[in-house]
Amino acid sequence: KAGVTQTPRYLIKTRGQQVTLSCSPISGHRSVSWYQQTPGQGLQFLFEYFSETQRNKGNFPGRFSGRQFSNSRSEMNVSTLELGDSALYLCASSLVSGSDYEQYFGPGTRLTVT
């Protein structure tokens, strides 16, 4: 079974621009979560989607948004990019949303903001 895929893998943007990242979960998985990883803050939860609904949101500004489609694929969008948004953005999928269901991570998208 194919794993979680994320596109693009690498991205360079300029301050003030916006960016959209894509995540395709493992086939059959309906829950998708997004995380940001930086050297200073480590891995931080952004949000989780299940059945096209946002179930949980981390402590990030409104510039960070996401959505999930009926086929469970998810996108996250960052508007008005800042230098501090440079990070590895990771997507994880699980069968459903629940503590007893492990999340499987994709390889991430490396975003550099200049």
Add this chain to the structure above:
Amino acid sequence: DAKTTQPPSMDCAEGRAANLPCNHSTISGNEYVYWYRQIHSQGPQYIIHGLKNNETNEMASLIITEDRKSSTLILPHATLRDTAVYYCIVRGPHGSSNTGKLIFGQGTTLQVKP
């Protein structure tokens, strides 16, 4: 969510068992213990999880103390490819609004040496 405490780093000789400890003294009765690892710049990899009983899979064993205040991840025969950052995460409880998010600490950097 219960917090976890892990040693920042550990060494292990190749071929020997690696025992990674984790303290989670504030864990509640229905919160799960999860272990992930992250090899440099890759997405975190799920290893194992448990609630009360010890668990074993093809990658590792998870030993949870009877009072559930601590746990140990055991890699029975460590190889150089097991060099990674290992994260112990307390998740849940099942059915709460926080089930979808993993809260990562700083983890333990395990260095497997020849």
